Each structure stands twice: as C-alpha cells, then as structure tokens.
Amino acid sequence: MAHILIVGANGATARIVTERLLRETTDTLVLYLRNARRLARYAGNARVTVIEGDATDVPALTAAMVGIDLVYANLGGTALASTTNALVAAMSAAGVARLIFYSALGALHEVPGKFGAWNEQAIAAYLPGFRESAKILAAHPALNATQIRPAWLTDRDEIDYETTSADDPFRGTEVSRQSVADFVVRLIKDPTLYPNDSIGLNKPNTDGDKPAWM
Numbered sequence: 001m002a003h004i005l006i007v008g009a010n011g012a013t014a015r016i017v018t019e020r021l022l023r024e025t026t027d028t029l030v031l032y033l034r035n036a037r038r039l040a041r042y043a044g045n046a047r048v049t050v051i052e053g054d055a056t057d058v059p060a061l062t063a064a065m066v067g068i069d070l071v072y073a074n075l076g077g078t079a080l081a082s083t084t085n086a087l088v089a090a091m092s093a094a095g096v097a098r099l100i101f102y103s104a105l106g107a108l109h110e111v112p113g114k115f116g117a118w119n120e121q122a123i124a125a126y127l128p129g130f131r132e133s134a135k136i137l138a139a140h141p142a143l144n145a146t147q148i149r150p151a152w153l154t155d156r157d158e159i160d161y162e163t164t165s166a167d168d169p170f171r172g173t174e175v176s177r178q179s180v181a182d183f184v185v186r187l188i189k190d191p192t193l194y195p196n197d198s199i200g201l202n203k204p205n206t207d208g209d210k211p212a213w214m
C-alpha cells in the first residue's frame with residue numbers, strides 16, 4: 001500500500017485516476033485542490049484526505065506531503081512553471097522522491113511537420129510553461145520525475161494508446177484522458193517504471209495536420 005498525493009485533484013484526468021486507484025489498489029490518497037467542496041463526495045472515505053490549497057503555496061504543499069510516497073501533479077495553465085517550482089521546493093523539503101508530472105506534446109520541441117507547426121501556435125500561451133517545467137525537473141533528478149506528454153486530449157470512452165520516448169519524434173494528434181489515466185495508474189502501481197524520463201502518449205493511427213475535430 002502506498003500513500004499518494006494528487007495535486008490538482010479536481011482535474012479531469014485526476015478524477016479518473018482517483019476512482020481507479022480506489023477500485024484497483026489499497027493506496028491511501030491525499031487530494032489537494034482549490035475549492036475542496038468539489039470533492040465533498042469523499043468525506044467519510046477512510047482512504048481519502050481532501051486538502052484545500054493552491055499549488056503555489058509551498059508550506060501548505062509541504063505539509064500535505066508528510067508521509068507521501070509519490071506525487072501526481074495534474075496541473076495546467078499558463079503559470080505552470082510557478083507550480084512546478086513550488087512542487088520541487090515542497091518535495092525537497094518533505095523528502096518525497098517520486099513525481100508523475102502532467103506535461104504536454106511540444107514540451108521537448110519534439111512534434112514534427114505540419115502538426116508540429118500548427119500545435120506551436122495553437123498552444124503558444126502554454127508551451128513556455130511546459131518547456132520551463134521540463135528544465136526545472138531535469139535540474140532536480142533527485143525528485144525522479146516521469147513527465148507525461150499527451151497528444152490533444154479527448155473524453156472518448158476508450159483506453160488506446162502507444163508511447164514515444166524523449167528522443168523520438170511525437171506521433172499522432174490525440175489521446176483520451178482515460179488512456180492518460182491508465183498510464184498514470186500503471187506508474188503508480190509500479191513506480192520503478194520510467195525514472196527521470198519524459199514519455200509521449202498518443203492514440204495509434206491518428207497522425208494528421210491537426211486533431212480530427214479541429
């Protein structure tokens with residue numbers, strides 16, 4: 001049994017991960033989020049502790065990490081680097097040495113061709129945060145981060161994905177949140193997978209100049 005902290009716990013993928021961990025493991029979960037009443041349904045669940053806080057609040061994050069084995073960061077937004085810096089500070093202070101970090105395609109300038117050029121402008125406001133976070137985490141190998149770089153997210157009811165390594169060109173244009181959650185659950189069940197690494201996730205055979213629905 002492991003003790004897992006999920007930061008950004010009301011994120012759409014985080015909610016899937018939480019439900020799967022409760023069903024498939026005996027892990028205990030600390031769910032950290034803004035506006036904790038959104039997860040009021042877990043009140044009374046002995047395996048779940050809900051903490052309200054902002055992911056830039058280092059003292060609050062550090063306190064939430066007491067006794068934690070692994071942190072899963074399901075954050076986002078244009079200020080991602082500031083929450084990444086806060087995670088690094090809190091994990092270092094609390095002595096936690098395993099991080100699963102939600103990044104995105106393009107974080108490593110790895111998306112080739114027309115889709116890469118389109119993606120570059122489509123998420124231009126967010127790419128600096130993913131890229132800066134990748135540098136911050138690379139500079140802190142003691143935190144043993146696995147960065148996940150999914151393609152464009154869908155809410156399709158499917159688990160169907162393949163992976164690319166940090167040195168591979170990115171493949172595909174889309175992937176479901178259920179697939180990302182499946183990969184996260186795999187890493188939580190076996191935290192020795194992909195140490196200090198960055199993994200691309202895509203649905204097979206979805207190559208194109210942009211996601212199919214755009």
Ligand SMILES: NC(=O)c1ccc[n+]([C@@H]2O[C@H](COP(=O)([O-])OP(=O)(O)OC[C@H]3O[C@@H](n4cnc5c(N)ncnc54)[C@H](OP(=O)(O)O)[C@@H]3O)[C@@H](O)[C@H]2O)c1
Pocket residue numbers: 007008009010011012013014033034035053054055056074075076077083102103104105149150151152153154177
């Ligand atoms: N959309 C795409 O196609 C795509 C593709 C690849 C990667 N991504 C990345 O994947 C991430 C996760 O996707 P998702 O759909 O699972 O997430 P999501 O539903 O967008 O959730 C992101 C969560 O981050 C939380 N958050 C942001 N800043 C915070 C802070 N300072 N303190 C506490 N919480 C904070 C938000 O909290 P609040 O609910 O309180 O605002 C939100 O619940 C995205 O945010 C993006 O970075 C997206």
